[in-house]
Amino acid sequence: MKITNIQAQEVLDSRGNPTVECTVTLENGVSASAIVPSGASTGTHEAVELRDGDEKRYLGKGVLKAVDNVNTKIAEVVVGMDVENQKEIDQAMISLDGTENKSELGANAILSVSMACVRAAATYKEIPLYEYVAQLFGNDTNVYEMPVPMINILNGGRHANGSSDIQEYMIMPIGASNLQEAVQWGSEVFHNLGKILKEMGYPTTVGDEGGYAPNLNSNEKPLELIVEAIKKSGFKPGEDIAIAIDAAASEFYKDGKYELKIEGGELSKEQLLDIYIEWVDKYPLISIEDGFAEDDWDGFKLLEDKLGERIINVGDDLFVTNIKRLERGIEMECANAILIKLNQIGTVSETIEVIKKAEENGFHSIISHRSGETEDTFIADFAVGSGVGFIKTGSMSRSERVAKYNRLMRIERELS
Ligand code: PGA
Ligand code: ZN
8 A cells, every 4th residue: 555645743752852753644544653762871873863953942852853854855755655565665764864873864753654654554454563563574373472571660870860870670570471460460569669668768759761769879779679579569589570670881881990879989890790690699680781881792791601591681772773783792692682672773674673683593682662752552562563572661650651561451452
């Protein structure tokens, strides 16, 4: 079915900053929209999010240039194409942009069109979005696996000022028999953690991803409190519910050292590694994301050699959903998992290629939100359709996070 119109506009993300929404209309009148998310602790090697830089609007964060690029340059090449030719649509935009990092048109502009085309095609074919995504992956079996959620119940780093250096403390309901149970358990632990914090006299206000953001003055204390909350909820730590962290270590890396404000200042990579080893020994910690900085391949390698058998060693800022960086990681054997963020690379087709490459090489993939999210639940369907087994989409509060869990629960009900 031919694309007859593409229209972008500026809308707001969950931090109240502008982002790009695109609506694609087809020859038969069917139309569908998608909204692009936005990160805060972004990797240096991510595709470029085009911002206007006009201080008179939204403190320079407007996206009118990106919107205009969709409505003029991109529309010129994509209107008239068949909406089911996702690869060709994405390739046309990549060629039109002409840069390595999509800085000419903006990855936010390009991705809004890419995602909206996927949704428009699914709508036109009258199939659920996850089913169409599965088809894009070459999977026609109609057999789906619901992902295990990684639920970020304590926020720190860039997502919660004055909190821990470690950016995210997540729970993984690995013993839940289905997604709905996983969500229920997650919600119960989240609320019990809130009660524990309240009793200790800490505030229970939340950070960007909906987790609590108390100033515990410790990077380890959160692990202890989460174990307590798991037990208080009647679950077995490590058996029913495990813990994951995202250190987002690029954010506290300076001049070859890791500056953990609390654990005694400047650490070498070996000293930081020792902390991770200690935590993995002491707590049911089974996944560490960005344990080292985005270009510290050797740090990741140390972690993989020491703990690769015991943890999911995830590269986020390290790999930035980029196939070349993933290939280097596979060759070096310096990680065993990749975080997948569509807007780090900028098209759905390239994201699919990265996930396939990871799978072929025994790497886990985790579909992820951004800290600046929207009401768009695209990644819920993308996680189910891709069949990767994991989704990271925030806490059990803030509607832009909960929307994804609600969509996942609806999908699961639909499938049973
Ligand atoms: P970001 O953080 O969306 O702010 O980059 C998420 C993450 O680091 O996983
Ligand atoms: Zn991360």
